Amino acid sequence: MAYVAGSSAGRDGTRPGPRGEDVPPAERTSLSARARDAVRQRIVDRRYPQGARLVEREVAEELRMSRVPVREALRALVGEGLLELLPHSGVRVRRLERADVEHLYEVWEPLAVQASRLAARRVARAAPGELPGTAALRSSLDRAEQAARADEGAREVAAHTAFHEDIVALSGNPMLARTMEQLSGQLQLLFGMREEPEHMRAQHAVMFRYIAAGDEESAAAGTLLHVRDSRTVALRSLFDDA
Numbered sequence: 001m002a003y004v005a006g007s008s009a010g011r012d013g014t015r016p017g018p019r020g021e022d023v024p025p026a027e028r029t030s031l032s033a034r035a036r037d038a039v040r041q042r043i044v045d046r047r048y049p050q051g052a053r054l055v056e057r058e059v060a061e062e063l064r065m066s067r068v069p070v071r072e073a074l075r076a077l078v079g080e081g082l083l084e085l086l087p088h089s090g091v092r093v094r095r096l097e098r099a100d101v102e103h104l105y106e107v108w109e110p111l112a113v114q115a116s117r118l119a120a121r122r123v124a125r126a127a128p129g130e131l132p133g134t135a136a137l138r139s140s141l142d143r144a145e146q147a148a149r150a151d152e153g154a155r156e157v158a159a160h161t162a163f164h165e166d167i168v169a170l171s172g173n174p175m176l177a178r179t180m181e182q183l184s185g186q187l188q189l190l191f192g193m194r195e196e197p198e199h200m201r202a203q204h205a206v207m208f209r210y211i212a213a214g215d216e217e218s219a220a221a222g223t224l225l226h227v228r229d230s231r232t233v234a235l236r237s238l239f240d241d242a
Contacts, residue, residue: 031065035073038063043082043093044188045154050095054083080185096190098239104186105231109224111180112164116207116223117216118171124214133170134212140166141208148201157192163204167211167223190234200229 039059042048060070074091077083083091094100123131144159161184168180203226210219 031069032072032076035059035063035065035069036076039070039073039077040080040082040185040188043077044157044185044192046192048093050093053086053090053092055090077185080182082185082189096186096193096238098235100186101190101231101234101238104183104190105227105234108183108187109227109231111176111183112167112227113220113223115164115168115171115173115176115180116211117220118173118176119167120211120214120216120219122170122172123211124216131170133166134208136166137163137170137208137211141204144201144204148198154192157188160191160204161188163208167207170211193234193238197233200226200233203229 039048039054048054054074056067056071056074059074060067063070074083078085078091082094084094085091119133123134140159140163144156144163147153147156147159164187165180165184168177171177203222207219207222207226210222
């Protein structure tokens with residue numbers, strides 16, 4: 001498959017849509033975000049497997065969109081690390097090598113720990129009932145447990161990812177949120193490729209309990225244990241580590 005980067009956009013940044021109409025820039029941005037989410041999901045659930053080349057035209061046809069928002073989406077996913085540029089032209093789904101996984105955990109560990117610490121701190125300083133973010137955490141935990149019981153792996157991965165994203169949101173730190181957003185796609189891909197032992201689901205419950213209690217140091221310690229266990233499981237699942 002090949003990704004063609006050429007453009008037929010007009011001078012005003014729009015191009016004919018599927019029926020020939022011009023697409024305003026604001027609408028094109030929204031379409032680009034939808035295309036990015038759709039392609040990211042196909043990578044995460046491995047409908048687009050690692051190493052697969054993506055053809056801009058074919059992706060646009062599959063998503064029933066014009067090629068401009070799809071082109072922008074593919075470029076954005078290169079920035080997220082889910083796609084990589086080919087030497088001459090085009091993109092392909094990035095293969096996660098051992099070094100990639102190691103590097104991802106080296107970055108994610110301190111960020112995840114700090115997110116839990118800050119989330120617990122905000123809870124401790126808030127008036128009772130002031131932070132709805134703890135309810136979102138509880139909901140993500142419940143969805144993960146329901147998905148695990150139903151043996152619905154994709155739904156469980158989505159719930160686990162949401163749990164970690166909810167902690168970042170609860171931290172109240174927009175810079176941390178922007179930084180974590182850059183890792184989100186790679187983490188989802190990794191979560192979907194490795195096993196999720198029951199003890200790691202239990203660790204999420206422990207993290208929630210400490211955050212909801214406003215115990216920032218225990219929340220940080222529980223998160224550190226969880227991320228390090230996650231790293232061990234990922235390396236064992238993907239690279240047959242003993």
